[in-house]
Amino acid sequence: DTAVSQTPKYLVTQMGNDKSIKCEQNLGHDTMYWYKQDSKKFLKIMFSYNNKELIINETVPNRFSPKSPDKAHLNLHINSLELGDSAVYFCASSQETAYEQYFGPGTRLTVT
């Protein structure tokens, strides 16, 4: 059973398009996160939700919008995609905010 899953694993799209990445966790965790890993492997937090409430919102363009329909899901919607959005996006979850985070397999987004 996959603990944290993301779909799709790969996403190739053109500039200007809108796309979504879905994340689901079956660990019963209260907190979920989105991270971005760039081409140099630098990993940076984007958002965090605890019990469907946004608690971390880093300096991210407004084109990125997280949505948490329930505690087990945290989706990432990206509008008007740009070349610089190309990266690997990771979803993660933790039992509480101070606990270890478990990561999904990542979604490699390529914008052409």
Add this chain to the structure above:
Amino acid sequence: AQTVTQSQPEMSVQEAETVTLSCTYDTSESDYYLFWYKQPPSRQMILVIRQEAYKQQNATENRFSVNFQKAAKSFSLKISDSQLGDAAMYFCAPGTSYGKLTFGQGTILTVHP
């Protein structure tokens, strides 16, 4: 705010030997945690070890242990009896009580047979 420095972009070790990966950090938080994650070529982020900053005792997890020096803000990872499967990029990450992890630049570990 938190900052992290991993001063070793690359390290190598012979199988069965011991290697230590360095990490220094700075934080304005009084309550924080420290993690090491590994990322093999599969790109999956895997938790290696966790340390609560308020604990003096160094965390251990099988062949993995840390040397946590709070005053020096140092958090190194020691891998004993290195195995081929340990080859990966290793990230040091201090975390706040509200879950914000700040990742270092990473250290690529190569294990030679």
